[in-house]
Amino acid sequence: xxxxxxxxxxxxxxxxxxxxxxxxxxxxxxCGEILPELIMAxxxxxxxxxPSVSCPDLSPATLPPFSCTTAKSYxxxxxxxxxxxxxxxxxxxxxxxxxxxHSIFQSRGKKTIRLASPRSISIAASRHxxxxxxxxxxxxxxxxxxxxxxxxxxxxxxxxxQLLKALTEFRDRMPQEVFFEIGRYTWTVHPEEACAVLxxxxxxxxxxxxxxxxxxxxxxxxxxxxxxxxLLDRLKLVVAGDNMCDSQRIHPGWPxxxxxxxxxxxxxxxxCPCKHGGGAAACLDRLLASCSPDGVIIHTQKFxxxxxxxxxxxxxxxxxxxxxxxxxxTSGEVSEQHRLRLESFCELLEARRQxxxxx
Amino acid sequence: MSRLTSTDYLKKVMSRYYTGxxxxxxxxxxxxxxxxxxxxILRAMNIQxxxxxxxxxxxxxxxxxxRLIEIAESSGLSGDLCSYARCHIGSVLSPNAxxxxxxxxxxxxxxxxxxxxxxxxxxxxxxxxxxxPLFFIDTPRVDGAPASHQVAYVKRQLEDLVCFLEARFGxxxxxxxxxxxxxxxxxxxxxxxxxxxxxMKRPSPIEAPDLFIAMAPIVVLRGTRAALDFYQxxxxxxxxxxxxxxxxxxxxxVRLVWDNIAIWHALFxxxxxxxxxxxxxxxxxxxxxxxxxxxxxxxxxxxxHAYLSVFLNKGFADRxxxxxxxxxxxxADGLVMHANRSxxxxxxxxxxxxxxxxRRMGLPILLLESDMADxxxxxxxxxxxxxxxxxxxxxxxL
Numbered sequence: 001x002x003x004x005x006x007x008x009x010x011x012x013x014x015x016x017x018x019x020x021x022x023x024x025x026x027x028x029x030x031c032g033e034i035l036p037e038l039i040m041a042x043x044x045x046x047x048x049x050x051p052s053v054s055c056p057d058l059s060p061a062t063l064p065p066f067s068c069t070t071a072k073s074y075x076x077x078x079x080x081x082x083x084x085x086x087x088x089x090x091x092x093x094x095x096x097x098x099x100x101x102h103s104i105f106q107s108r109g110k111k112t113i114r115l116a117s118p119r120s121i122s123i124a125a126s127r128h129x130x131x132x133x134x135x136x137x138x139x140x141x142x143x144x145x146x147x148x149x150x151x152x153x154x155x156x157x158x159x160x161x162q163l164l165k166a167l168t169e170f171r172d173r174m175p176q177e178v179f180f181e182i183g184r185y186t187w188t189v190h191p192e193e194a195c196a197v198l199x200x201x202x203x204x205x206x207x208x209x210x211x212x213x214x215x216x217x218x219x220x221x222x223x224x225x226x227x228x229x230x231l232l233d234r235l236k237l238v239v240a241g242d243n244m245c246d247s248q249r250i251h252p253g254w255p256x257x258x259x260x261x262x263x264x265x266x267x268x269x270x271x272c273p274c275k276h277g278g279g280a281a282a283c284l285d286r287l288l289a290s291c292s293p294d295g296v297i298i299h300t301q302k303f304x305x306x307x308x309x310x311x312x313x314x315x316x317x318x319x320x321x322x323x324x325x326x327x328x329x330t331s332g333e334v335s336e337q338h339r340l341r342l343e344s345f346c347e348l349l350e351a352r353r354q355x356x357x358x359x
Numbered sequence: 360m361s362r363l364t365s366t367d368y369l370k371k372v373m374s375r376y377y378t379g380x381x382x383x384x385x386x387x388x389x390x391x392x393x394x395x396x397x398x399x400i401l402r403a404m405n406i407q408x409x410x411x412x413x414x415x416x417x418x419x420x421x422x423x424x425x426r427l428i429e430i431a432e433s434s435g436l437s438g439d440l441c442s443y444a445r446c447h448i449g450s451v452l453s454p455n456a457x458x459x460x461x462x463x464x465x466x467x468x469x470x471x472x473x474x475x476x477x478x479x480x481x482x483x484x485x486x487x488x489x490x491x492p493l494f495f496i497d498t499p500r501v502d503g504a505p506a507s508h509q510v511a512y513v514k515r516q517l518e519d520l521v522c523f524l525e526a527r528f529g530x531x532x533x534x535x536x537x538x539x540x541x542x543x544x545x546x547x548x549x550x551x552x553x554x555x556x557x558x559m560k561r562p563s564p565i566e567a568p569d570l571f572i573a574m575a576p577i578v579v580l581r582g583t584r585a586a587l588d589f590y591q592x593x594x595x596x597x598x599x600x601x602x603x604x605x606x607x608x609x610x611x612x613v614r615l616v617w618d619n620i621a622i623w624h625a626l627f628x629x630x631x632x633x634x635x636x637x638x639x640x641x642x643x644x645x646x647x648x649x650x651x652x653x654x655x656x657x658x659x660x661x662x663x664h665a666y667l668s669v670f671l672n673k674g675f676a677d678r679x680x681x682x683x684x685x686x687x688x689x690x691a692d693g694l695v696m697h698a699n700r701s702x703x704x705x706x707x708x709x710x711x712x713x714x715x716x717x718r719r720m721g722l723p724i725l726l727l728e729s730d731m732a733d734x735x736x737x738x739x740x741x742x743x744x745x746x747x748x749x750x751x752x753x754x755x756x757l
Contacts, residue, residue, distance in 0.1 A: 062710050064698045064728065066439070071707075093500050096476045100707035103675030107711050116509070119472055119479060120497035125515040129499070132508035276479050276495045300437075305703065308437040309480035313487065315435065329437075 025087035029187075030074070030101065032250055033092040033272070034115055035262050036187070037157045038134065041150030042113075042143040044088050048187035050246055053225035053333055055080060062104060068303040069332035070222060071097045075104060086110075092117050094274040095306050113137055121267055122277025130263040138259060151257060156191035158255035163198035165253050170205035172215065172238045176229035179239070183247055214349045215240040217293040219284075219314060221301035222246035224332030228299065231334055235346055240291035243270050243283070244299065245307075273310035280310070281317055288323065294349050295324040297342075302331050324348060361608035363569060365593040372589050373575055380409055380463050388528055391465040391485070394578050395474040395648075395669050396496065397662045399544050400520060402582045403537040404530050409462045410579050411481075414450070415443035419623035419732035423458055428733055430456060442701040442732035444481040451488065465491055467527055469520070473498040473672040474648075475704045494523050498667050502674035505667040513663035521659075537658050544582040545653040550590040551577045552650035557597040558641040559689050562606025563614070564597045567640030568630045569607075571621045577649040612637025613753050614690055618644045618682065618712075619697035619705050620731040625739070632743055633695075636750035642689040644670070644682060645705075671704050678708065679715055686720060693753050698728040700736050725749040 027044035029036060039046035051073035058079040059072040077083055091102040092115040106112050116133055118126035138145040164186065171179055182201065186194035213236035222245040223229075232239060242248045249272060251265040270287075271278025288296075296318055300307045311327065318325045326345040328338050380389065389407045392398055401408050418424040424442065427449030432438050434452055436445055450457035468491055470482035479495065486493035496516050499509050521532050554573070557564050573593060576586035600606070615633060617640045622629050630640065648670050654661040670681060686694060694716060696709045713724045727745060730736035 062714075064700075064706050064710065066698075066700045066728075067703075067707055096703040097707060099500060099704065103678075103708045104711050107675055107679075107708075107715060114502075116499040116501070118497050118499060118512070119476065120495055120516075123516070123519070125512055125519070126497065129508060129512035132512075133499070136506065136508070273480070274476060276483065276497070303439055305440060305477055306480065308440055309477075309484065311437070312435050312484065 026085060027088035027090055028083060028086045029090045031092040031094055031098060032245070033094060033117060033266065033269070034090050035157070035251060035256070035265065036191075037150060037153035037256060038137070038259075038262060039088075039090055040153035041147070042088075042138070042140075042145055043149075045190065046090070047189075048184075049074065049083075050184050050188075051222065051224045051332060052077065053227075055082065063100075066303050067100075068097055068221075068301050069224060070301060070304075071101055073224060073332070074101055078105065078108065078110075088113065091115070093119075094272060095304075097305075113140065113143075117266070119274060120276045121271070127263050127267065130266060131260050134259050134262055150259070151255075153191070154256040154261070156195070158253055160186060160191045160194050160198065161250055161253035163195055163202060164248075164250065166202045167198055167205070168241065168248060170202065170208070172210050172240055173205050173208040174201075174211075175233045176237075176239050177226045177233055180223075180226050180229045180247075211238050212236070213238045214294040214346065214353075215292065217287060217291050217296045218242035218244055218247075218299065219296060220244055220299040220311075221304040221307040222332075223299065223301075223330070223334075227334040228328075228330075228338075231339055231342060235342055237297075237342070237346065240293050241287055243287060245272070273306040280313070284314065284317055288321070293323070294353070295326065295345065297345070298325060298327045300327065300329050302329055324352060361605065363565070363573075363593065363596060365589065365596050366569075366572070368589055368592055369573060369576070372580070372585050375585070376580060377459065380407060381459065388466040389463050390467045390469050391462065391482075392469040393471050393474060393478045393482070395498075395666060395671075396469050396471040397517060397520075397666050399537060399540040399582045399658075399662065400517065400532065401469070401524065403540045404524055404528065404532055406524065406528060406530075408579070409465065411447040411462065411485075412443050413575065413579050414462050415446040415732055416621075416623050418446050418450070418458055419734075420626065421458060422624055422734070424624060424732045425734050426456055427453070428735075439700075441475075441477045441481065442730050442736075444477060444484075446732050448481075448484065451485065465489070467491060467524070468493040469496070470494070471496040471498060471666065473666055473669045475671065475702065477703070492523075492527070494520055496520065496666075498669075498672055500672050500674065501667050503677065505664055509667055510660060510663045513667055514659050517659045517663060534658070540582040541653055541658055541661070543584065543587055547577060547581060547587045547590055548650055548652070550587065550594055552647075554590060554594050554597060555642065555647060555650065557594075557601060560601050561614075561690070562604070562611045563639060563641040564600035564606060566607050566630070567617045567643040567646075568621070568626050570643060570646045571623075571626060574646045574649065577646075581649070607639060609634060609639075610637050611639045613692045613750070614639060614641045615693050615695055616640065616642045616644070616682075616686055616689060616691045617695050617697065618709065619699045620645050620702055622697060622729050622737060623731055624734045625729075625737055628739070629742065629746075632746045633750065636747070636754070638693075638750060638753075640695075641691065642685050644685060647681075647685070675708060675711070679712055682712060682716060683719065686716065686722060691722065693723045693725070693749070695749075696724065696726045697731075698726050700728065700730045701732065723749065723752055 024045040027039045028049040036046035051070040055076045058076040062075050089105050089112045120126050249270045252268045271280045394412045424446040428445045430449035430453045431445040450461035454461040580586035651665045699706045
């Protein structure tokens, strides 16, 4: 059962040695914009770092209270020594908070690399710049960049992304909590291990029936734990697709043969709201067309500026298209209040369905 | 407290600037720009520039920001977003509720993200509601000196900006005019740096609230004769004060440095809370943001270099070094950090900066949480208690 795959792995930090490339020192990757094949080619085992609900908040002395919960979670994990086994921390300049996090980790004596990525993705100059920036990282003297490892890693991660894409096609056949956990698990282990799990799952799900319920599209900031997905499962809301920071905003599934391909891959991601000129509106149109949702749930995390700004644009676009939506603002996890709002949203979708004659 | 007489001239300069923006004239075109935008190009092309950030600060200083902020929030903007943005957007949505009925409508928007990421989203929002073209200048964050590929990237965008403006306004950029504007800009920035440096003297002839007020021309009139004239006058006045051993007119018991943007709606009230205990803010980190140097040589390359090197676009090590240097050069006895809810790039690393400064210099540090333009985030009594405790602590040390 797919559920078992989800239950037997947890999304919290995997200690070195749990993956097949356990000998390589660990590198924590903070944002999906950084391609793990680049990190692997630098001689590290890349593991995407996700915020955790299980870590007490130790951030007040290190971050102001108006920081997002994701940042607080990362800093708390750092202060609690939960990442002492990590040798390299890889950041990307997406939002101001991510830039501040890089400063904090650097100030605490951690070894870091920072991709000063372009914020503008609508001009040709930014592609040249991004390539130069990636080449700068590859040429950092203490890194051991290897073309050969890069090509091998690129092939593995391309396979992983293709499988994740296939799994996404079957997302409406599995509990969302499992999808959430699988999503996190696959980015914290070696791609060979991830691919093996994903292959099993995709095979199993290909013969499974679709789950019944209202189909929803999820947009917005990342969540800290599986609470939102558990709630969606309980209310029989079926997630047909997403564009969230920590989920399906990944690179397309074709392998990079050269460093220049990384720049190209980056530009084919679903646009992050931190980027200018990424065609966010067109991307949402495509998502709506491919998922045919009954409604859209927009999640924003308190103090997450990019998604809070994006919210107004998304709401306007959905209103223009006549798509029902619900905005949930959380501190990373859902509460009773969010359950009530989701129940009301289900009632609204039901009323709409009845009004349209059950279609 | 002795008043700076050049303030009268400043009022005239700023009044002329804002009035000038409103006077219609044939072929007049206005661009709304961010405070860190390479405005010299626009000035050389005789394009008028207006600054939404400065406008929001003015609204806050006049205590007229809250109403505008609430208008923006009622339209759906989150109350956690930058208060400059919310205040300005409120003025766009309801000009009748805004001082001078808001800024005159722009023909183009020019956004440069060297000060924060928020401006990108703010200007995208403006472009959408105003249906006005937006030109975005992306300045990747630098550690130390900008790398050559970063300078090349920004220079390329500046070349594109010139093409964009030429096509939009039907005017050619005159290279001599650009060079002349840059020269004025560089002279003004240098003069502004010298003005700030006068506060290293004891007693200091100027304090941070004066600098916050006097910074307006370096932001909105950079590259103009009016700004240069004002700063020459102010500098002269400060030198006379130094020659005569005159300070700001009250006892300078404790020398302080302010970090972050001012609390515009309570600028003098907050200052008074420190002054009551003999505290004088001899320096701040914010007004130093416009003391950048423009190099000789290719104008666009020089601008790319300068605008990449804006302090908010720099990494932690640079920020720490700058702060340490300021504290040391100005002989500071303490540091006050405004944890500004509206400015994440400034505020998020303040606790870490404080930790390092405390470790290296052993200075007392006070962190005050408030907001630059949203008075609802200002709790006066709470602030007063914290300030009193801090000043008592300093009294015990000195």
